[in-house]
Amino acid sequence: MSKTAHHQNEIPNTPTIRTVRKLSYLMDEQFRVPGTQFRFGLDPILNLIPFAGDFAGFIISGGLVLAMSSKGLTSKIVVLMCLNILLDATIGAIPGIGQIWDFFFKSNTKNMKLMEEYYQEGKHQGSGKSTILLALAILFIIFIILLVILWYIAAWIISLF
Numbered sequence: 001m002s003k004t005a006h007h008q009n010e011i012p013n014t015p016t017i018r019t020v021r022k023l024s025y026l027m028d029e030q031f032r033v034p035g036t037q038f039r040f041g042l043d044p045i046l047n048l049i050p051f052a053g054d055f056a057g058f059i060i061s062g063g064l065v066l067a068m069s070s071k072g073l074t075s076k077i078v079v080l081m082c083l084n085i086l087l088d089a090t091i092g093a094i095p096g097i098g099q100i101w102d103f104f105f106k107s108n109t110k111n112m113k114l115m116e117e118y119y120q121e122g123k124h125q126g127s128g129k130s131t132i133l134l135a136l137a138i139l140f141i142i143f144i145i146l147l148v149i150l151w152y153i154a155a156w157i158i159s160l161f
Contacts, residue, residue: 011119012071020067021112027060028106044102047092054093061085061107068115077124079131081111 011017028041046053065081088107092098117123 016067020064024108024112028109047102058089077118084110
């Protein structure tokens with residue numbers, strides 16, 4: 001399909017997309033810190049509940065991606081959206097750092113922006129295979145670096161005895 005094949009200039013105004021917009025806003029932007037432009041939603045609040053809050057946020061975000069993908073998105077944009085929620089859930093699960101992260105990394109808002117770019121600008125067309133391969137390569141490199149760090153830590157601990 002050509003790059004402009006799905007270029008429709010407007011996001012479909014279906015009940016599903018309206019619900020996705022409302023839930024995305026609720027999770028990432030519902031509340032405003034008084035006297036500022038800073039907004040946050042239920043996601044960082046849920047994250048205060050260890051494990052259950054992260055899991056609930058991940059499930060809701062995953063459901064939003066499923067709902068959006070049912071509207072004819074390409075695999076590339078779905079992969080990008082899934083990477084957003086995976087990054088949000090992974091870093092959000094780190095105690096302390098995760099709570100702060102969730103106030104600033106708004107995966108649902110990012111995914112709505114991706115969908116707007118898809119429909120209005122014709123971006124993110126095509127297959128998601130190269131995106132998945134790149135993500136796997138990056139994860140593999142991170143894994144190797146962590147193994148090397150663990151090796152040195154283990155060697156250091158052993159040298160203490």
